[in-house]
Amino acid sequence: MEGREVIEFKTWGKHFLICFESFTVRIHLMLFGTYRINEQKAGVPRVSLTFDNGYLNFYNCSVKMWEGGAGDRYDWTADIMNDAWDAGNAEKKLQARPGALLCDVLLDQHIFAGSGNIIKNEVLYRVRLHPLNTVGRVPPEKRAELIEETRNYAFDFLRWKKEYSLKKHWLAHTKTVCQRCNLPLVKAYLGKTRRRTFYCNNCQVLYEEPGG
């Protein structure tokens, strides 16, 4: 990277892409990564970029590099915050996995690139869907609502994050009581991912198995 010029910054889901003329650097902040612009921070940066008008450092992150650009390596229609986002594509991917749990598909970066555990919990609460629903059991119009709300919430998330007020707006994540019905929220480690899941057994619909 030394002496080379950055052509462009891009993002795909949680990936931050630094594009050079003949190669690409991918930063992923994982759980604990951070970046600083024109600021010092304790510790050695994994990647440090210096420009004519400032500098940019990345800490405690995953770094990958490859020859060539970023374009053909990513499904841009899967990025929930990208202009190229395609809800119809997401629906097709969901239809291909009727047995998958909602709490798993909302973390699947191939379907909802950029969605994470907080988004999963908040979106399911907002649209009143139980995390243990299988995709196939959820009515199509409700599935469309889920897909739409995942993108919507991502923009709310970003806005609140910038305002340092994200946590204040959590309705389910880390909460113990349902603000809609006042009953206790359930905290469980669900799905293939066994990630922390907060939900209301009363307000979030669990569709019955066909015939069951």
Add this chain to the structure above:
DNA sequence: TATAATGTTTGAAC
């Protein structure tokens, strides 16, 4: 102060 968690990859074990 100990614990758990906004995430993902890797490789061993089954």
Add this chain to the structure above:
DNA sequence: AGTTCAAACATTAT
């Protein structure tokens, strides 16, 4: 061969 699982990375709020 396909899956499942623990380990690894490392910071910070609670």
